[in-house]
Amino acid sequence: MKNTVALLTDFGLNDNYVGVVKGVILTINPRVKLIDITHRIKSHKINEAAFVLRTSFSYFPKGMVFLVVVDPGVGSSRAAIAIKTKNYYFLGPDNGVLWPAAEADGIKKMIELNDKRFFLKNISSTFQGRDIFAPVAAHLCGGVYFSHLGKAIERIKKLDFVLPKEKRRFLEGEVIYIDKFGNLVTNIEKSFLQKFLKGKKFRATLAGKKIKTLSGSYVKNRPNEPFFIEGSFGYLEVSLKGESAKNYFKISPGKKTKLIIKKI
Amino acid sequence: MKNTVALLTDFGLNDNYVGVVKGVILTINPRVKLIDITHRIKSHKINEAAFVLRTSFSYFPKGMVFLVVVDPGVGSSRAAIAIKTKNYYFLGPDNGVLWPAAEADGIKKMIELNDKRFFLKNISSTFQGRDIFAPVAAHLCGGVYFSHLGKAIERIKKLDFVLPKEKRRFLEGEVIYIDKFGNLVTNIEKSFLQKFLKGKKFRATLAGKKIKTLSGSYVKNRPNEPFFIEGSFGYLEVSLKGESAKNYFKISPGKKTKLIIKKI
Amino acid sequence: MKNTVALLTDFGLNDNYVGVVKGVILTINPRVKLIDITHRIKSHKINEAAFVLRTSFSYFPKGMVFLVVVDPGVGSSRAAIAIKTKNYYFLGPDNGVLWPAAEADGIKKMIELNDKRFFLKNISSTFQGRDIFAPVAAHLCGGVYFSHLGKAIERIKKLDFVLPKEKRRFLEGEVIYIDKFGNLVTNIEKSFLQKFLKGKKFRATLAGKKIKTLSGSYVKNRPNEPFFIEGSFGYLEVSLKGESAKNYFKISPGKKTKLIIKKI
Numbered sequence: 128m129k130n131t132v133a134l135l136t137d138f139g140l141n142d143n144y145v146g147v148v149k150g151v152i153l154t155i156n157p158r159v160k161l162i163d164i165t166h167r168i169k170s171h172k173i174n175e176a177a178f179v180l181r182t183s184f185s186y187f188p189k190g191m192v193f194l195v196v197v198d199p200g201v202g203s204s205r206a207a208i209a210i211k212t213k214n215y216y217f218l219g220p221d222n223g224v225l226w227p228a229a230e231a232d233g234i235k236k237m238i239e240l241n242d243k244r245f246f247l248k249n250i251s252s253t254f255q256g257r258d259i260f261a262p263v264a265a266h267l268c269g270g271v272y273f274s275h276l277g278k279a280i281e282r283i284k285k286l287d288f289v290l291p292k293e294k295r296r297f298l299e300g301e302v303i304y305i306d307k308f309g310n311l312v313t314n315i316e317k318s319f320l321q322k323f324l325k326g327k328k329f330r331a332t333l334a335g336k337k338i339k340t341l342s343g344s345y346v347k348n349r350p351n352e353p354f355f356i357e358g359s360f361g362y363l364e365v366s367l368k369g370e371s372a373k374n375y376f377k378i379s380p381g382k383k384t385k386l387i388i389k390k391i
Numbered sequence: 392m393k394n395t396v397a398l399l400t401d402f403g404l405n406d407n408y409v410g411v412v413k414g415v416i417l418t419i420n421p422r423v424k425l426i427d428i429t430h431r432i433k434s435h436k437i438n439e440a441a442f443v444l445r446t447s448f449s450y451f452p453k454g455m456v457f458l459v460v461v462d463p464g465v466g467s468s469r470a471a472i473a474i475k476t477k478n479y480y481f482l483g484p485d486n487g488v489l490w491p492a493a494e495a496d497g498i499k500k501m502i503e504l505n506d507k508r509f510f511l512k513n514i515s516s517t518f519q520g521r522d523i524f525a526p527v528a529a530h531l532c533g534g535v536y537f538s539h540l541g542k543a544i545e546r547i548k549k550l551d552f553v554l555p556k557e558k559r560r561f562l563e564g565e566v567i568y569i570d571k572f573g574n575l576v577t578n579i580e581k582s583f584l585q586k587f588l589k590g591k592k593f594r595a596t597l598a599g600k601k602i603k604t605l606s607g608s609y610v611k612n613r614p615n616e617p618f619f620i621e622g623s624f625g626y627l628e629v630s631l632k633g634e635s636a637k638n639y640f641k642i643s644p645g646k647k648t649k650l651i652i653k654k655i
Numbered sequence: 656m657k658n659t660v661a662l663l664t665d666f667g668l669n670d671n672y673v674g675v676v677k678g679v680i681l682t683i684n685p686r687v688k689l690i691d692i693t694h695r696i697k698s699h700k701i702n703e704a705a706f707v708l709r710t711s712f713s714y715f716p717k718g719m720v721f722l723v724v725v726d727p728g729v730g731s732s733r734a735a736i737a738i739k740t741k742n743y744y745f746l747g748p749d750n751g752v753l754w755p756a757a758e759a760d761g762i763k764k765m766i767e768l769n770d771k772r773f774f775l776k777n778i779s780s781t782f783q784g785r786d787i788f789a790p791v792a793a794h795l796c797g798g799v800y801f802s803h804l805g806k807a808i809e810r811i812k813k814l815d816f817v818l819p820k821e822k823r824r825f826l827e828g829e830v831i832y833i834d835k836f837g838n839l840v841t842n843i844e845k846s847f848l849q850k851f852l853k854g855k856k857f858r859a860t861l862a863g864k865k866i867k868t869l870s871g872s873y874v875k876n877r878p879n880e881p882f883f884i885e886g887s888f889g890y891l892e893v894s895l896k897g898e899s900a901k902n903y904f905k906i907s908p909g910k911k912t913k914l915i916i917k918k919i
Contacts, residue, residue, distance in 0.1 A: 131417065133410065139835035140404065140668065143711040144887070146661065146692035150715035153659065153690070157716060161690075162417070162425075164410035170836050171897070183407040186521065187414035188421060199897060202872030252872040254887035257714065307403035308434050344466030344516040359408070359518035369435065369463060395681065397674065404668065426681070426689075428674035447671040450785065451678035452685060571667035572698050608730030608780040623672070623782035633699070633727060 129216070131160045131191040132264050135180055136256065137168035138196070144254070148194075148261045151247065155265035162187070169380075171199035173224045177286050178304055181227040182360040184215060193228070194256075194264045195219035202252035207240040207259050208283055211273050218260050218267075223286025230285075240277040291315045298323055298388040302333070302365070305380050309371025310364045313386055317341075317357045324390055331355070331388040334376045338365060351375075393480070395424045395455040396528045399444055400520065401432040402460070408518070412458075412525045415511065419529035426451070433644075435463035437488045441550050442568055445491040446624040448479060457492070458520075458528045459483035466516035471504040471523050472547055475537050482524050482531075487550025494549075504541040555579045562587055562652040566597070566629070569644050573635025574628045577650055581605075581621045588654055595619070595652040598640045602629060615639075657744070659688045659719040660792045663708055664784065665696040666724070672782070676722075676789045679775065683793035690715070697908075699727035701752045705814050706832055709755040710888040712743060721756070722784075722792045723747035730780035735768040735787050736811055739801050746788050746795075751814025758813075768805040819843045826851055826916040830861070830893070833908050837899025838892045841914055845869075845885040852918055859883070859916040862904045866893060879903075 132152060138144035145166050152159050164183055168176045176197040184193060198220040206221040213233035217225045218240075240259060243250075245266045247258045263276060291300035291314055298320070304312035311333070320329075320341070331338040333353075341363075342354040348368045353375060358364035365372050365386075378384050396416060402408035409430050416423050428447055432440045440461040448457060462484040470485040477497035481489045482504075504523060507514075509530045511522045527540060555564035555578055562584070568576035575597070584593075584605070595602040597617075605627075606618040612632045617639060622628035629636050629650075642648050660680060666672035673694050680687050692711055696704045704725040712721060726748040734749040740760035745753045746768075768787060771778075773794045775786045791804060819828035819842055826848070832840040839861070848857075848869070859866040861881075869891075870882040876896040881903060886892035893900050893914075906912050 131421075133414070135410075137835075141693060141695040142834045143692050143707045144835075146663075146690060147711055147714045149690050150661070150711070153688075154714065154716045157659070157688075160417075160421075162410060162413050164407050165405060167405040170899075179407045183411050183414070186411045186418065188418045200874055203874040251885070251887060253884060253892075257887065306406045307401075307408075346464055346467040356517060357515070359515060359521065364517075371434075395685070397678070399674075424681075424685075426674060426677050428671050429669060431669040443671045447675050447678070450675045450682065452682045570670045571665075571672075610728055610731040620781060621779070623779060623785065628781075635698075 129190050129192065130158055130268050131162065131188060132268060133162045133164050133187055133191065133193050134166070135164040135168070135176060135193065136166045136196040137170050137172065137176065138166045138256070140166055144256070148256050151257055151261040152265040155262055156269045159265060159268045168197050171197065173197055173199070173222050173286065175304070177224045177227050178288065180224065181231060184228045184232065187215070189214040192216040192218065192264050192267055194260050195224050196256035196260060197224050198222065198255065201255050206280070207255060208280070209238045209240055209263065209267075209273065209276055210234055210283070211236040216267060216273065218264055220255075221283050223284045226283065226286045227288065236273065237280050237283055238273065238277040239280045242275070242277050245271065245276060289314055291319065293323060296390050300386040300388065302378060302384040302386065304360070305373050305378065309373035310358060310366045311372045311376065311378060312358060312360055313363050313365065315363045315386070315388070316361065317363055320363060320388065327390050329388050330391050331386060333365060333386045334378060334384055336376055393454050393456065394422055394532050395426065395452060396532060397426045397428050397451055397455065397457050398430070399428040399432070399440060399457065400430045400460045401434050401436065401440065402430045402520070404430055408520070412520050415521055415525040416529040419526055420533045423529060423532045432461050435461065437461055437463070437486055437550065439568070441488045441491050442552065444488065445495060448492045448496065451479070453478040456480040456482065456528050456531055458524050459488055460520035460524055461488050462486065462519065465519050470544075471519060472544070473502045473504055473527065473531075473537065473540055474498055474547070475500040480531060480537065482528055484519075485547050487548045490547065490550045491552065500537065501544050501547055502537065502541040503544045506539070506541050509535065509540060553578055555583065557587060560654050564650040564652065566642060566648040566650065568624070569637050569642065573637035574622060574630050575636045575640065575642060576622060576624055577627050577629065579627045579650070579652070580625065581627055584627060584652065591654050593652050594655050595650060597629060597650045598642060598648060600640055657718050657720065658686055658796045659690065659716060660796060661690045661692050661715055661719065661721050662694070663692040663696070663704060663721065664694045664724045665698050665700065665704065666694045666784070668694055672784070676784050679785055679789040680793040683790055684797045687793060687796045696725050699725065701725055701727070701750050701814065703832070705752045705755050706816065708752065709759060712756045712760065715743070717742040720744040720746065720792050720795055722788050723752055724784035724788055725752050726750065726783065729783050734808075735783060736808070737766045737768055737791065737795075737801065737804055738762055738811070739764040744795060744801065746792055748783075749811050751812045754812065754814045755816065764801065765808050765811055766801065766805040767808045770803070770805050773799065773804060817842055819847065821851060824918050828914040828916065830906060830912040830914065832888070833901050833906065837901035838886060838894050839900045839904065839906060840886060840888055841891050841893065843891045843914070843916075844889065845891055848891060848916065855918050857916050858919050859914060861893060861914045862906060862912055864904055
């Protein structure tokens with residue numbers, strides 16, 4: 128499945144940016160299959176893109192290529208890199224965006240993309256998704272050896288998600304992502320909470336409101352009573368039945384929101 | 392064309408949900424072709440999705456699969472179902488969303504999806520689009536017999552659109568959909584209106600404003616004069632030339648808005 | 656690559672319009688590959704679509720088909736046309752939207768689409784993207800000769816972008832497009848500015864604020880200091896480091912905004 132490229136960017140869907148990237152790929156290699164993960168990462172939000180990539184990649188066909196462009200440093204000296212992992216290839220800027228996913232899959236080899244034979248002829252300082260990453264992805268799908276794409280490197284920028292802090296009687300986590308339905312994704316995994324609780328009960332507080340239960344499904348809960356649920360991203364989410372938890376808790380996406388879980 | 396899957400969901404385009412569903416399908420069956428109908432159904436609005444599916448399906452290649460996930464009851468005991476109709480396959484939750492389209496095409500066979508061989512290994516209670524419907528669609532496209540996907544059932548949840556009420560001297564309809572251009576789609580078919588009028592004229596009222604004409608095209612009308620037109624969905628729509636009827640009538644999408652057509 | 660169709664419309668992503676157009680194409684010709692340029696052109700904004708098409712087309716595979724529907728005159732007597740250029744085929748309404756791209760590539764032949772064998776059976780007055788352009792694109796990709804699609808015509812509607820005005824000591828340009836990142840795309844090409852300046856310096860004014868530099872990259876600038884940069888569309892853009900120039904200058908997309916560049 129090296130003929131498949133999944134795209135993850137902050138380009139949005141209003142402009143021609145995504146279309147042009149796809150046009151460049153298909154011009155070089157008409158056999159590539161393209162899948163969109165999302166293009167609506169908030170502009171320049173590396174953390175958000177890294178989280179979305181980390182929680183998505185394992186559902187995609189092995190052997191394929193992820194092309195990730197969330198790149199506030201475009202045109203600077205930050206490198207354009209490619210990572211070969213146990214099961215996939217990742218292309219993107221060296222700003223940490225690829226790190227959590229690549230590390231989770233197991234990094235085999237890292238390369239700085241510096242062989243201009245695989246770029247477009249004119250390299251702008253504003254759109255390397257089009258000029259560098261798209262053509263490299265097309266050539267990689269077309270059979271160019273990974274190691275021929277540039278020079279091997281030893282170090283890339285790392286990016287680690289904030290882990291919950293464990294105190295003696297409470298956990299301090301935070302909301303790290305809010306989805307379209309208003310579910311509040313926390314940085315706490317269910318197994319982590321259960322290990323902390325050791326069978327005891329809990330009471331949690333978020334934005335001044337209480338959360339009292341850990342539920343197995345959305346529908347078994349009462350209206351207006353928020354609960355934790357193990358969500359689609361593999362983390363605990365704060366949700367409400369038939370309602371947006373984002374609205375209920377009045378959480379705004381950009382702001383850091385603390386979650387305190389007390390063992391009782 | 393059983394190798395094609397059209398997707399209709401309320402997942403939105405910000406999160407990775409649509410991408411992950413596609414990744415799961417292509418992991419199981421890399422030959423599937425994917426088309427998006429829309430992913431911007433308002434969250435949990437079964438009626439809206441049922442309307443969009445009903446007015447779309449016949450334009451798609453015969454033999455293909457529709458994967459529809461608008462599923463407020465995910466994780467409850469509502470069944471996951473598949474319907475074979477005269478020309479298509481429909482997969483989705485048993486909440487009525489598939490009914491109007493499937494019924495219009497002619498239902499041949501209905502199945503409850505309960506054969507776990509065709510699911511992902513871990514079934515979450517929050518994302519059955521990924522864990523059940525996507526893999527089943529991939530296996531169906533890959534040649535698994537429809538009847539092998541689960542056990543035959545006799546009854547599924549029905550969902551019928553509101554019909555216009557016919558009184559002696561007037562018709563009472565409503566606005567059931569508003570499109571991107573602000574066209575107000577009513578639940579009245581042109582032939583239904585003509586049969587009611589029997590050659591007489593009409594005067595219609597919507598949100599306190601009058602509609603006086605039934606027009607054959609957008610452009611032949613004067614500015615600021617709303618008119619009926621047989622729209623792209625096959626129903627009468629209320630439109631204005633070069634302007635949004637939604638704005639002109641100040642209609643809000645969520646609210647039920649009555650339309651009265653009087654024979655004069 | 657005549658088997659590839661790139662779509663550019665103002666249909667938006669909420670309704671089923673884009674999906675239905677794709678369904679029609681694949682019903683007639685299941686081998687067509689589809690790429691979206693964007694569907695979020697503002698409703699009926701022919702200029703915006705023409706600009707997006709003009710700045711996109713050359714990145715797509717030669718031989719392919721562009722299907723462009725931004726069509727305020729649908730249902731009027733405006734013709735449905737097809738243009739064969741040096742490298743591509745363009746399909747759309749005769750309202751100027753195809754002109755800048757087709758002219759830039761070199762027009763070879765123009766046709767009015769009037770052969771109903773290549774249309775859907777029922778032609779609505781509201782959705783010719785579905786009823787005319789989609790089936791014609793599918794047939795063209797399927798091997799129908801371009802010249803068989805309709806009758807040759809000599810003239811189509813032209814649309815020219817506003818050029819900057821050159822006075823003795825200053826240039827008067829304008830903002831013609833704003834992208835997702837808030838970059839303000841002007842109608843001035845870098846080479847045009849350099850020819851005007853002949854090595855001298857400049858001072859520019861936009862919406863009451865000053866722009867003092869022409870930069871080679873986003874990142875080398877200071878915060879809060881707007882600059883010109885040759886952007887991804889091939890025009891000078893007004894940008895800020897890590898911030899939206901649209902917000903900084905308080906520019907609203909619909910309104911014409913003058914840019915004055917003075918030679919000093």
